[in-house]
Amino acid sequence: MDFKELLKNVLTEQFPGGKLQFSEFTDELTVTVSRDIYVEFCAFLKTDERLAFVLLEDLTAIDWATRKSRFTVVAHVFSIANSSRLKVKAPVDDKDFSIDTVTTVWQTANWHEREVFDMYGIIFKNHPDLRRMYMPEEFAYHPLRKEFPLMGIPGSLPLPKKS
Amino acid sequence: MEKLKKEIVHPKIIQALLEQDNNLTVEDVLDNEMILNMGPQHPATHGVLRVVLRLDGETVIACVPELGYLHRGYEKMAENMGYLEYIPHTDRLDYLSPPANNVAYVLAVEKLAGIEAPKRAQYIRMIMSELARMGSHLIAIGALAMDVGALTVFLWTMREREKILNLYDVICGARFTTSYTRIGGVAQDIDSATLINIREFIDQVDENVDEIEKLLNSNRIFIERLEGVGVINAQDAIDFGLTGPSLRGSGVEFDLRRATPYMFYNEMDFKIPVYKEGDCLARYFVRADEVRESVKIVRQCLDKIPQGPVLANQPKKVMPRKVEVYTRMEELIHDFMLVNFGLNPPVGEIYHAVENSKGELGFYIVSKGEGHPWKMKIRSPSFVNLQALSKLCIGHLISDVVAIIGSLDPVMGEADK
Numbered sequence: 001m002d003f004k005e006l007l008k009n010v011l012t013e014q015f016p017g018g019k020l021q022f023s024e025f026t027d028e029l030t031v032t033v034s035r036d037i038y039v040e041f042c043a044f045l046k047t048d049e050r051l052a053f054v055l056l057e058d059l060t061a062i063d064w065a066t067r068k069s070r071f072t073v074v075a076h077v078f079s080i081a082n083s084s085r086l087k088v089k090a091p092v093d094d095k096d097f098s099i100d101t102v103t104t105v106w107q108t109a110n111w112h113e114r115e116v117f118d119m120y121g122i123i124f125k126n127h128p129d130l131r132r133m134y135m136p137e138e139f140a141y142h143p144l145r146k147e148f149p150l151m152g153i154p155g156s157l158p159l160p161k162k163s
Numbered sequence: 164m165e166k167l168k169k170e171i172v173h174p175k176i177i178q179a180l181l182e183q184d185n186n187l188t189v190e191d192v193l194d195n196e197m198i199l200n201m202g203p204q205h206p207a208t209h210g211v212l213r214v215v216l217r218l219d220g221e222t223v224i225a226c227v228p229e230l231g232y233l234h235r236g237y238e239k240m241a242e243n244m245g246y247l248e249y250i251p252h253t254d255r256l257d258y259l260s261p262p263a264n265n266v267a268y269v270l271a272v273e274k275l276a277g278i279e280a281p282k283r284a285q286y287i288r289m290i291m292s293e294l295a296r297m298g299s300h301l302i303a304i305g306a307l308a309m310d311v312g313a314l315t316v317f318l319w320t321m322r323e324r325e326k327i328l329n330l331y332d333v334i335c336g337a338r339f340t341t342s343y344t345r346i347g348g349v350a351q352d353i354d355s356a357t358l359i360n361i362r363e364f365i366d367q368v369d370e371n372v373d374e375i376e377k378l379l380n381s382n383r384i385f386i387e388r389l390e391g392v393g394v395i396n397a398q399d400a401i402d403f404g405l406t407g408p409s410l411r412g413s414g415v416e417f418d419l420r421r422a423t424p425y426m427f428y429n430e431m432d433f434k435i436p437v438y439k440e441g442d443c444l445a446r447y448f449v450r451a452d453e454v455r456e457s458v459k460i461v462r463q464c465l466d467k468i469p470q471g472p473v474l475a476n477q478p479k480k481v482m483p484r485k486v487e488v489y490t491r492m493e494e495l496i497h498d499f500m501l502v503n504f505g506l507n508p509p510v511g512e513i514y515h516a517v518e519n520s521k522g523e524l525g526f527y528i529v530s531k532g533e534g535h536p537w538k539m540k541i542r543s544p545s546f547v548n549l550q551a552l553s554k555l556c557i558g559h560l561i562s563d564v565v566a567i568i569g570s571l572d573p574v575m576g577e578a579d580k
Contacts, residue, residue: 025511026274054401057516058542062529076514083422087514108404111550134231134579143239150243
């Protein structure tokens, strides 16, 4: 059986009741899960022997600006045993812009989540070290949000005094 | 590395220490911790990496890498410019292997827009990627050797890389910022004389790598500085998301050229070097072996490279040549549309990753059907590999931190984006 079919079957078996939505673009499979089961779902992807998505390649977020659910967290996971990639998407709650961390599943998520926090201001609950990744700590904005202007905000970064 | 013991310090030194300050006992002196800041301007941190170390004597107990000193906001810039305009910016990500970055980016865009580059262009891209890998690995080996005190090797690897840069110069017209690929092909064809030059170059690489290895592998200082330093096992390496030589040095046979073949890597005969030890020395061995494998791939590409066009014939998506724009009406219209409204790929999102010299370089592009991406994320290998630094350094000396950074081979242009 094709791995994609197997993947879909195993996942719908484990998480029944329409909790997962599958979509496909070109040949890339995406699965959207709700925020509540996001960590549980990721842990299953990693620990299940048939799937073995042991490598978290990337974790980022998308700012949809005008959509009702504004941010979506996207994780790209890779199964070395099956040479297969999967995108996991989870919409972020609009009230407090927060989602649970997956550092408990993959340690590499640590810096990725710090970067997402820095760039989008999404809070990862239970993250061990949620600091800004690139910008200085005292910086008040989140640069990759759509409302942040490309040229930056004058005066937002302290510069050395001119002599 | 065990903590400095009272017994192994010469009694005269202890005496000297005690005489200076009578209030201090030997235990006090040896137990005191200190915080040391290394970088961002430090010759051994390969750019503007800043590492804050907590030290017990000279032993590292904790290590925190700080990034962001070269953050230029390339992801934000990508959201505000056309797909074609972004190619020169990919040069500046991993500035030791610009053609490989160009290739990675255009492959992602082509996958999104449904463009297929002609066969000759794909072969040229493979040659360029492998030349970039050789150049980058040579610098990595040389810089690592220089970090642990062997300057000669650095000069030798620079000499080899210089030849690669000269080839870039002939092929692309630039030595560093190549911007060689175009969406749907490459900027210009490689002529047969240059192909012969490339063959002449790769014919002598093996010999030179042998020489470099002879110099290093029999150097006792070099081996002792690296062996058993910065060990990471396979499971941890995967958990930390390491890719590229750092992962293969830990005994995981994972190479995207094999796992998810792109271009024509599935037709190439090459080995994936794997070492089990997981220390700095293993990572160095992997790089040296990969240079030889790249030579093999380039040689096969040169044998197999077909004749034909180097730019796809899809006028609505691929920018036409300037000669045609100035002489033909159709091409002029397409050129106008592509410049003013951009390449409008369908609504969707793709993630395409290639095996770069540092590891997996991936581009995640979300398109809303406009001329510029809605979102672009660069998955840079240096960024992810650096994360393991805080684990690798614990229990080693400060001088080993330098060796570990050298063996991970980060490029800050890529890590900071």
